[in-house]
Amino acid sequence: MGTGADPITRLIHELGKLPGIGERTATRLAFHVMRAPESLAQGLAQALLDVKAKVRLCSSCMNLTEDDPCALCADARRDPGLLCVVATPADLLAVDRGGAFRGRYHVLHGVLSPLEGIGPDDLRIGDLVRRLRDAEAASGGTAQPIREVILALSPNVEGEATALYLARLLRPLGPRVTRIASGVPIGGELEYVDQVTIARALEARREV
Amino acid sequence: MVAERTRAIVLRVVHFGEADCVVTLLSPGRGKLAGVARGARVSRKRFAGMGLGAVGDAQVKERRGQELWSLESFEATRSLAGAAADVAAAAHCGYLIELARELLPAHEPEPGVFALLETALAALEDGPLPVLSLRRFELTLLGFLGMAPALERCAGCGSEWLDGPAQRFDAARGGVVCGQCGGAAMGLPLPPEARRYLVAARGGERGEQFERAAIEAGRDAVLSALHAHLGRPLKSLEFIAKVGRARQAE
Numbered sequence: 091m092g093t094g095a096d097p098i099t100r101l102i103h104e105l106g107k108l109p110g111i112g113e114r115t116a117t118r119l120a121f122h123v124m125r126a127p128e129s130l131a132q133g134l135a136q137a138l139l140d141v142k143a144k145v146r147l148c149s150s151c152m153n154l155t156e157d158d159p160c161a162l163c164a165d166a167r168r169d170p171g172l173l174c175v176v177a178t179p180a181d182l183l184a185v186d187r188g189g190a191f192r193g194r195y196h197v198l199h200g201v202l203s204p205l206e207g208i209g210p211d212d213l214r215i216g217d218l219v220r221r222l223r224d225a226e227a228a229s230g231g232t233a234q235p236i237r238e239v240i241l242a243l244s245p246n247v248e249g250e251a252t253a254l255y256l257a258r259l260l261r262p263l264g265p266r267v268t269r270i271a272s273g274v275p276i277g278g279e280l281e282y283v284d285q286v287t288i289a290r291a292l293e294a295r296r297e298v
Numbered sequence: 299m300v301a302e303r304t305r306a307i308v309l310r311v312v313h314f315g316e317a318d319c320v321v322t323l324l325s326p327g328r329g330k331l332a333g334v335a336r337g338a339r340v341s342r343k344r345f346a347g348m349g350l351g352a353v354g355d356a357q358v359k360e361r362r363g364q365e366l367w368s369l370e371s372f373e374a375t376r377s378l379a380g381a382a383a384d385v386a387a388a389a390h391c392g393y394l395i396e397l398a399r400e401l402l403p404a405h406e407p408e409p410g411v412f413a414l415l416e417t418a419l420a421a422l423e424d425g426p427l428p429v430l431s432l433r434r435f436e437l438t439l440l441g442f443l444g445m446a447p448a449l450e451r452c453a454g455c456g457s458e459w460l461d462g463p464a465q466r467f468d469a470a471r472g473g474v475v476c477g478q479c480g481g482a483a484m485g486l487p488l489p490p491e492a493r494r495y496l497v498a499a500r501g502g503e504r505g506e507q508f509e510r511a512a513i514e515a516g517r518d519a520v521l522s523a524l525h526a527h528l529g530r531p532l533k534s535l536e537f538i539a540k541v542g543r544a545r546q547a548e
């Protein structure tokens with residue numbers, strides 16, 4: 091569809107590219123925007139542009155942020171010796187919401203997925219390894235200041251495979267590598283798990 | 299329509315809206331089918347252990363005039379722990395699932411294929427599959443689909459005098475081709491030992507030891523046959539290659 095199409099058709103087409111939005115929903119949203127006051131369209135358009143212009147990845151934890159380093163990495167009260175690895179920014183929010191975890195994070199932006207063809211180099215795994223190496227170098231190379239890496243990945247085939255891959259890769263770098271307990275139902279997604287369950291799963295974490 | 303209970307293997311789970319999933323299943327009596335699992339992303343009780351490659355009991359219901367069925371419940375009867383025992387096993391799990399998902403037509407019951415996949419997934423509990431088992435799975439699956447490559451007679455002239463020089467494997471013509479029928483431009487070379495290796499793999503015979511070159515030529519021949527039927531590369535093979543490269547770089 092070129093830019094030549096009429097504006098309504100173009101808007102429906104663009105909205106339809108969003109996940110979970112089919113043509114019917116896209117049409118409904120487009121007509122809603124049409125009827126709504128000008129300010130809604132302006133606010134929406136500006137927010138969309140801002141999110142691309144201002145939000146980037148934190149150079150340390152790879153979470154989405156406006157400031158680099160992000161607020162979580164800059165927070166001195168958080169224990170830098172504890173690193174929680176999550177698949178997505180949404181999972182980070184889910185773990186942090188409970189307040190039970192007071193360490194730092196690392197966002198992989200996905201999991202290893204045989205069926206999507208997503209391999210290690212498609213994730214922020216290299217950045218994680220670099221982070222551990224840099225931490226050790228900064229300490230004078232005598233000890234690994236990151237004492238423990240907690241893998242908070244969903245317990246499905248992709249999550250399990252990613253956890254095992256990371257454990258094998260990270261353990262030689264010094265930290266203890268643990269996995270949150272599967273209080274999270276098998277095949278469950280972290281994003282949808284309540285705070286109590288996450289706190290309990292963190293509490294009962296085990297060596298991988 | 300009433301709900302029916304069936305054994306099922308999960309071939310695909312796609313998020314649908316905020317709370318639902320569209321799940322592709324393989325069942326012995328209904329073949330491959332897709333169903334909407336209402337609330338599967340929020341209520342885990344009715345869909346315990348429903349992940350890729352999970353084997354279990356499902357309740358499915360046909361919806362009149364609709365291609366998508368309704369998946370009422372799913373309960374995994376075997377944990378996924380085995381398939382995720384290591385990255386290679388997970389990769390094999392993905393590969394078996396992708397082959398079944400992409401090659402099988404919808405709504406065509408093939409109990410033999412179900413049993414084949416169930417057995418192969420169970421074997422993953424002990425780690426990645428031996429390459430011979432992978433080749434057996436691929437050849438058996440192609441056989442069930444009526445696409446078995448010819449291995450014991452020339453796909454061109456029908457001659458049983460094989461293993462001469464210049465023998466090749468030509469997926470487009472349906473299997474091994476003798477030196478008279480094949481040309482260097484067509485298909486892949488298939489040395490005599492590679493052909494014998496594939497015959498052994500198809501029959502599940504583990505006795506003979508084969509040279510690495512023969513095993514690789516046999517693998518490439520079967521993959522070319524799969525590729526010819528699918529018409530596009532498999533994601534799981536891309537994954538296996540990427541993991542291999544990452545390991546080498548470590």
Ligand SMILES: [Zn+2]
Pocket residue numbers: 148149150151152153159160161162163164
């Ligand atoms: Zn950060």
Ligand SMILES: [Zn+2]
Pocket residue numbers: 452453454455456457475476477478479480
């Ligand atoms: Zn011939």
